[in-house]
Amino acid sequence: MATKRYPLFINGFATKTSETFKVRNPSTGKTVGLAPKATMAQLDAAVEAAGEAFKSWSQTSDKERADACHAIAASIEENAEEIARLLTREQGKPLNGLGSRFELGGASAWAHYTADLELPVEVLQDNNEGKVEMHRKPIGVVGSITPWNWPVMIAVWHIIPAIRAGNTVVIKPSPYTPLSTIRLVELMNNVLPDGVVNLVAGDDALGAAMSSHEGIGKIIFTGSCATGKKVMANAAETLKRLTLELGGNDAGIVLPDADPKQIAEGLFWGAFINGGQTCAALKRLYVHDDIYKDVCKHLTRFAKKMKMGDGLKETNVLGPIQNKMQYDKVRKLVKDAKKRGGKILMGGEPMNNGKGYYYPVTLVANVDHGVPLVDEEQFGPALPIIRYSDVDEVVARANDNPNGLGGSVWSRDLEAAKEIALKLECGTVWINKHGMIQPNAPFGGVKGSGIGVEFGKEGLEEYTNIQVVMS
Numbered sequence: 001m002a003t004k005r006y007p008l009f010i011n012g013f014a015t016k017t018s019e020t021f022k023v024r025n026p027s028t029g030k031t032v033g034l035a036p037k038a039t040m041a042q043l044d045a046a047v048e049a050a051g052e053a054f055k056s057w058s059q060t061s062d063k064e065r066a067d068a069c070h071a072i073a074a075s076i077e078e079n080a081e082e083i084a085r086l087l088t089r090e091q092g093k094p095l096n097g098l099g100s101r102f103e104l105g106g107a108s109a110w111a112h113y114t115a116d117l118e119l120p121v122e123v124l125q126d127n128n129e130g131k132v133e134m135h136r137k138p139i140g141v142v143g144s145i146t147p148w149n150w151p152v153m154i155a156v157w158h159i160i161p162a163i164r165a166g167n168t169v170v171i172k173p174s175p176y177t178p179l180s181t182i183r184l185v186e187l188m189n190n191v192l193p194d195g196v197v198n199l200v201a202g203d204d205a206l207g208a209a210m211s212s213h214e215g216i217g218k219i220i221f222t223g224s225c226a227t228g229k230k231v232m233a234n235a236a237e238t239l240k241r242l243t244l245e246l247g248g249n250d251a252g253i254v255l256p257d258a259d260p261k262q263i264a265e266g267l268f269w270g271a272f273i274n275g276g277q278t279c280a281a282l283k284r285l286y287v288h289d290d291i292y293k294d295v296c297k298h299l300t301r302f303a304k305k306m307k308m309g310d311g312l313k314e315t316n317v318l319g320p321i322q323n324k325m326q327y328d329k330v331r332k333l334v335k336d337a338k339k340r341g342g343k344i345l346m347g348g349e350p351m352n353n354g355k356g357y358y359y360p361v362t363l364v365a366n367v368d369h370g371v372p373l374v375d376e377e378q379f380g381p382a383l384p385i386i387r388y389s390d391v392d393e394v395v396a397r398a399n400d401n402p403n404g405l406g407g408s409v410w411s412r413d414l415e416a417a418k419e420i421a422l423k424l425e426c427g428t429v430w431i432n433k434h435g436m437i438q439p440n441a442p443f444g445g446v447k448g449s450g451i452g453v454e455f456g457k458e459g460l461e462e463y464t465n466i467q468v469v470m471s
């Protein structure tokens with residue numbers, strides 16, 4: 001069977017490109033499909049189409065836009081299994097566990113929730129001296145740039161609030177995982193007027209060109225800190241609105257009163273959701289001296305039961321690392337941690353099965369700050385477990401990092417945990433869980449983890465400009 005060739009979407013039309021690039025399955029190395037490689041002229045055409053469509057889309061009624069978002073959510077539901085399979089093949093994550101089916105479920109749930117959000121006019125003053133109203137108006141063309149870890153869900157997080165608020169969109173998915181996003185945008189185009197959502201795919205240069213494009217009014221970017229800074233610099237000349245959802249190095253602090261056996265499952269999935277390739281995964285685990293051994297024991301025991309392998313096989317709940325660059329990075333960090341005295345509780349060596357970027361769940365004890373596996377974002381299935389004895393001091397160590405996306409505290413005493421939670425420098429903090437996001441709670445990073453938030457009313461407002469009317 002010939003390899004399927006995927007199109008761009010410009011002004012409602014599936015658009016061919018003269019060049020394509022192969023998208024490979026990280027489980028097998030086989031080609032999943034041929035992605036379109038857009039030219040700069042095609043990017044310009046997509047931005048122009050979005051600009052044209054904005055003229056009428058921004059004038060549609062609130063109800064019309066909410067209905068369209070619900071219709072997209074329904075269409076995602078109807079096609080969920082097909083997209084989940086494509087996502088598993090290009091991304092590697094399993095169908096089951098917190099994998100592709102979970103991601104598709106999240107995508108439709110977020111779209112439905114966001115459809116029902118509203119941006120009412122606020123009356124700030126209404127008295128003898130006059131009336132002051134605050135309106136929320138769409139910005140124009142929104143450029144969306146997405147990463148390879150949760151490509152479908154993140155595309156929905158970007159696109160749905162943008163169009164709900166009356167903007168139009170040009171999205172550029174990651175070159176590692178563009179195919180499921182192309183299918184998603186095809187479904188959206190079956191619902192929306194031409195040009196409201198456009199898609200270009202290609203290499204990183206396309207993202208850089210979007211960041212400085214004169215026709216784009218706002219960039220919503222999810223990806224690494226290094227690239228986020230480049231986006232911000234490139235966007236400066238045209239003074240674009242920006243939401244940057246960047247990397248994290250989330251700390252989890254286990255207090256001495258926690259029950260090691262009971263928290264093992266939550267710790268495991270907090271750290272190893274999507275094989276650790278999740279922005280707000282638990283990436284540094286701090287455990288009190290009194291229960292250090294027990295937490296290591298129960299976490300290892302739980303982790304050993306989790307099956308890793310080809311995501312299309314229904315029994316697997318963990319897949320490979322998505323690409324070679326990340327695979328090499330995780331290998332290097334673990335090798336280095338070992339050299340610096342880290343004790344491998346499980347994993348620690350690549351799985352030599354000859355194909356795929358498989359790296360086992362790896363738990364590394366007896367490491368501390370100064371070891372790159374602790375200090376840097378590993379973004380893969382390797383968790384450093386750090387010992388501490390003083391609670392105030394561990395809070396300072398947890399905060400001693402340039403990132404500030406999420407954090408967690410684990411304890412039987414919720415009040416004591418909350419007190420510590422409030423001292424953590426991060427956008428979201430969980431108690432006795434980690435990484436659970438939801439569409440009604442604003443999510444975003446502080447410090448080096450980004451600017452702005454997504455989700456909820458506050459997330460929707462980021463796709464608007466304020467206009468004040470005084471009479």
Ligand code: NAD
Nearest residue numbers: 146147148173174204207208223224227245246247248279
């Ligand atoms: P990346 O920064 O390498 O790539 C992200 C996107 O940016 C891709 O589409 C890429 O093609 C594009 N890009 C590359 N160079 C560009 C440039 N100069 N200008 C504009 N765009 C450019 O990130 P990744 O490796 O795909 O994703 C992993 C990172 O994303 C991790 O650090 C992770 O923590 C972070 N992430 C953050 C969140 C969040 O919500 N905070 C969510 C998911 C992932």
